[in-house]
Amino acid sequence: MSSAGVWIGDANIERSTVGFKDIERWISAATAAALLTYSLRHRSLVGLAAAAAATPLAFRGLAGRWPRSFADETETRRALGGDRGIHVRESVRIEKPLAEVYRFWRQFGNLPLFMLNLERVTELDEKRSHWVANGPAGIHVEWDAEIINEVENKVIGWRSLPESDVVTAGSVNFDAVRQGSETQISVHLQYAPPAGKLGAAVATIVGREPSQTIREDLRRLKQLLEAGEIPRTTSSFEAVSRQ
Amino acid sequence: MKAVCYYGKEDVRVETAPDPEILNPRDVILKVTGAAICGSDLHIYGGYIPTMEKGDVLGHEFMGEVVEVGEAVTKLVVGDRVVVPFTIACGQCYFCKQELWSLCDNSNPNAWMAEQLNGFSGSGLFGYSHMYGGYPGGQAEYVRVPFADVGPIKVPDSLSDEQVLFLSDIFPTGYMAAENCPIRPGDTVAVWGVRTRRTGRNQKRLHARGRARDRDRSLSRAARHGRCSRESRSAQL
Numbered sequence: 001m002s003s004a005g006v007w008i009g010d011a012n013i014e015r016s017t018v019g020f021k022d023i024e025r026w027i028s029a030a031t032a033a034a035l036l037t038y039s040l041r042h043r044s045l046v047g048l049a050a051a052a053a054a055t056p057l058a059f060r061g062l063a064g065r066w067p068r069s070f071a072d073e074t075e076t077r078r079a080l081g082g083d084r085g086i087h088v089r090e091s092v093r094i095e096k097p098l099a100e101v102y103r104f105w106r107q108f109g110n111l112p113l114f115m116l117n118l119e120r121v122t123e124l125d126e127k128r129s130h131w132v133a134n135g136p137a138g139i140h141v142e143w144d145a146e147i148i149n150e151v152e153n154k155v156i157g158w159r160s161l162p163e164s165d166v167v168t169a170g171s172v173n174f175d176a177v178r179q180g181s182e183t184q185i186s187v188h189l190q191y192a193p194p195a196g197k198l199g200a201a202v203a204t205i206v207g208r209e210p211s212q213t214i215r216e217d218l219r220r221l222k223q224l225l226e227a228g229e230i231p232r233t234t235s236s237f238e239a240v241s242r243q
Numbered sequence: 244m245k246a247v248c249y250y251g252k253e254d255v256r257v258e259t260a261p262d263p264e265i266l267n268p269r270d271v272i273l274k275v276t277g278a279a280i281c282g283s284d285l286h287i288y289g290g291y292i293p294t295m296e297k298g299d300v301l302g303h304e305f306m307g308e309v310v311e312v313g314e315a316v317t318k319l320v321v322g323d324r325v326v327v328p329f330t331i332a333c334g335q336c337y338f339c340k341q342e343l344w345s346l347c348d349n350s351n352p353n354a355w356m357a358e359q360l361n362g363f364s365g366s367g368l369f370g371y372s373h374m375y376g377g378y379p380g381g382q383a384e385y386v387r388v389p390f391a392d393v394g395p396i397k398v399p400d401s402l403s404d405e406q407v408l409f410l411s412d413i414f415p416t417g418y419m420a421a422e423n424c425p426i427r428p429g430d431t432v433a434v435w436g437v438r439t440r441r442t443g444r445n446q447k448r449l450h451a452r453g454r455a456r457d458r459d460r461s462l463s464r465a466a467r468h469g470r471c472s473r474e475s476r477s478a479q480l
Binding site: 095212232 | 261263264266267268269315331333334335336337340348349350351352354355367376377378379387389390
């Protein structure tokens, strides 16, 4: 079996274990339960939004405090050092020469063409860029990122700057394979979104876990670079079931 | 337009369906002049194919006349007559470069569904469930054909529809079976379920009995002398 189209991935998701204390928490937990019930019945964007909204409430209901990332975890090293945060690793092989694939990715303005959750990326200067993504319930999530490691035709590493909505860091490696006729792209993404690890766990229930999202993004990149277009059908079924 | 639509198990109706449109630069739209019903359509009809939705247009064996052309299409112009293979192939991925069209990496927008069920996905298919792309099929007045420079075969005026329609699936399926055997000059071959394959149930029964149903000379002759389109390699259904 050829390795083209083979995916390597794992999302590192942990659970929190905590106990109950006061009435206020019961209210949070009950609201979260209602939202979760709703989200499970409506496996859609609205459902996901409800689930996302439920997460901090559920956390508060269980832990008696708001998730820590809501308050002060804006520094990437503290939030993402070691095995902290959520890790997503995905890779894809593309039937195009390395330099072409690298050049396409390095123009960050191209990323929203295949990353559906990204609305736009603006390059501010050589190192810094501004990112706008579509969060749950139609809200915009914005952050600034800086490149912390760049070796042309090999690797791009980045991290979000302090005071961002999300705390994220990651790298993408480019390797020539099959005598240079193909390029392997390996993405390692780390993040601590507002809802934290519990958020990813809930998103998993809703059917939209992060590694699947990244995998589909990379699939669209492959389609765009190889076939020149991303396949579409008129059917609404696809859109509904993907959201 | 009128189209043959799936409404549920053993419930297929001719209904009004949305007219197809050019969605991508490499698309064409065909006015369908001929379409066949496949044994595989019976799997859908019998309710055995997951991810079929009410209103889905059936049909993966069809031909027609080009009536609209996407901006990136170079080999076809309005007015061309073409037969369309049932596998949708981009022509540029690893598998397409090996002429393994049915394994195309890039033509199934819902590959994730097939991966969840089977562990991998094949190419997109016309009229054959959302797991294989949700592409409306060709048992309709009009049909959208993606990657139109890759699959469709131009038909010269000297050949009638009836002479070439079965290049879409039925003929290459038999041809590929012969190729896989592999049949050589002088061999005697027994072919089960010829005459457009009858029903799947009938075929299975015959296989189970291990009884030679027919010997199709034209097929073995085709394998010995005939030429076949490259789509022969992709026949799977």
